[in-house]
Amino acid sequence: MNPMSICSSSSSSSSTKSWVVHGLVVGAAVAAAIGAHTYFYFRRSRRFRSRVIGIIPARFASSRFEGKPLVDILGKPMIQRTYERAKLASMLDQVVVATDDNKIAECCRGFGADVIMTAESCRNGAERCSEALQKLNKKYDIVVNIQGDEPLIEPEIIDGIVKALQSAPDAVFSTAVTPLKPGDAFDTNRVKCVVDNLGYAIYFSRGLIPYNKSGQVNPDFPYLLHLGIQSYDAEFLKIYPDLPPTPLQLEEDLEQLKVLENGYKLKVIKVEHEAHGVDVPEDVEKIERFMREKNLS
Incomplete structure (x- = not known):
């Protein structure tokens, strides 16, 4: 099947596009309301953030799933499937893999990906992206952190979070959420998110949020699942590793x-x-x- 099939399939694609468009309209309205209010590095340059790179951080050592980027998914390594999906996004000028492992690097070069070697000491994907960014010869305004364990990420979502960050000059970070399945409500591997009325994140948690007095899942509440993709203002990403770890970050083990x-x-x-x-x-x-059911190759 054509790799674009998941994007061009009727209901899922149109739903994705309509949600993305809605998010961008809200973002543009917020940006207009904010006007000249920006962070210190935006005050140095009002230039539109146009140059965009996608970085796929990948490490072999993982406490929950060692060697995860190289796991076979219907005949292809998962990192290759993620890379191929990312390459379909129209907003990315370049896509690279950032890794500290030679086996992953060799695999990626084998299917034609650009690879940047990074230190084993990187504590999370954002820090790995930050190091990779500073090793690149070209300058970029936005960095998209595409998690290597999202082999079916839709290119429209990648494009959507880039446009969202471009339309919100007061934001340094953008990401995407989708409706949470009831069966995943108490799965700590599924990160939940709550958002304010203007489309900005309030909090992320491995627990169910919001949590009601009954302690049960409310079937009528639109719980949100955080997807493993995010974009950063490039200047913010450079200072991110120097920000000291914070209590909530450490307790939840969530870099955002x-x-x-x-x-x-x-x-x-x-x-x-x-x-x-x-x-x-x-x-x-x-x-x-899922791929067999959807006839995805």
């Missing part, structure tokens, strides 16, 4: 909380996205079953 705890704004778009990422070995079978 360090952004919020330090007072920065994080823009969120809502999309319809059926397939989730691969967090543990059991998720591989779920992804393959």
